Amino acid sequence: MNTQDRIRKILGLLDKAYGAPASFAKDDPVDVLIRTVLSQNTTDKNSLKAFAEMKKVFKRWDGALAAGTRRIAGIIKHAGLANIKAARIKDILAEIKRREGKIILARLAGLDVESALGYLESLKGVGPKTAACVLLFGFGRPVMPVDTHIFRVAKRLGLIDRKAGIGEAHEALTNIVPKHLIYGFHLGIIEHGRRTCKSQTPRCGVCVVYGLCRFGKKEYFKSRYINDT
Ligand code: SF4
Known part of the structure; x- marks a missing residue:
């Protein structure tokens, strides 16, 4: 699956879990x-x-x-x-x-x-x-604002390099997320970061995008395994 398809799939799963983000309305x-x-x-x-x-x-x-x-x-x-x-x-x-x-x-x-x-x-x-x-x-311009939730979740999902700085993350996400999905991605990933993919204790066990997440599949299981033995 290419990156754009993976992003579409992730957003579809997040929409189902949390509801679709409010439709776009321009502010002053x-x-x-x-x-x-x-x-x-x-x-x-x-x-x-x-x-x-x-x-x-x-x-x-x-x-x-x-x-x-x-x-x-x-x-x-x-x-x-x-x-x-x-x-x-x-x-x-x-x-x-x-x-x-x-x-x-x-x-x-x-x-x-x-x-x-x-x-x-x-x-x-x-x-x-x-x-x-x-x-x-x-x-309504297609530019991705990267806040702390988006920065963390995008890295865990493997959408951006784990060593990327905030400036690189901004540029990379603006380029890889399909333009018409930037608004929904911004809101959906923030919601996911707040509710499930929390900073200190990501809830991988109940995460709807677990199957698409590099962190969830590798690091989380590794830490569970180490903790359980
Ligand atoms: S599987 Fe875990 S690390 Fe990955 S997005 Fe879900 S909560 Fe975050």
């Missing part, structure tokens, strides 16, 4: 950018709460740009690292306004993927994952 790119900054080093629950608070207080991003860093930090306190994230958000909003004249990212729609990623990653505090999230969720 600046919203995606700020939401992703808030999500750094915290849970979705906390970052989404912080994002909802921000949107409640600031109807437009110009309002956040005009607000003091301490005020923003108070509003986003649920996301953790509030002072750092508040300063980062203000820097990003200010830089977008400086470049675009207003706080919108519509111009990225006309750029090729590499140029759009370059634009976003040149904003202070924006790395490859955040940039990829903006392109995928804000524009």
Whole structure:
């Protein structure tokens, strides 16, 4: 079975186990950018709460740009690292306004993927994952954001080299996952990482993709065997 067929099979099995991911709906790119900054080093629950608070207080991003860093930090306190994230958000909003004249990212729609990623990653505090999230969720572009779950699960499944760094993983997965499946792969693999293929204790014994997983077949059995003898 080639890699693309294996990916299709894995996603089919994950869909059956967890339900198909919500269908794609484009978000405002600046919203995606700020939401992703808030999500750094915290849970979705906390970052989404912080994002909802921000949107409640600031109807437009110009309002956040005009607000003091301490005020923003108070509003986003649920996301953790509030002072750092508040300063980062203000820097990003200010830089977008400086470049675009207003706080919108519509111009990225006309750029090729590499140029759009370059634009976003040149904003202070924006790395490859955040940039990829903006392109995928804000524009529907076929770029794979690689978070900690995707990085771990893709390695265990043997989809990327075990020694690959995060940058290589981003590029490799963007290239090997069929373009129309990138969105579903992103959501499905994160769900699998949270529920089953956990960082410290992967639940290989109940995993629906066990038969397609190199880690499950080799390392897991090896560790069981060593532990049992
Ligand atoms: S078999 Fe184990 S390591 Fe492989 S994907 Fe499933 S839970 Fe993860």
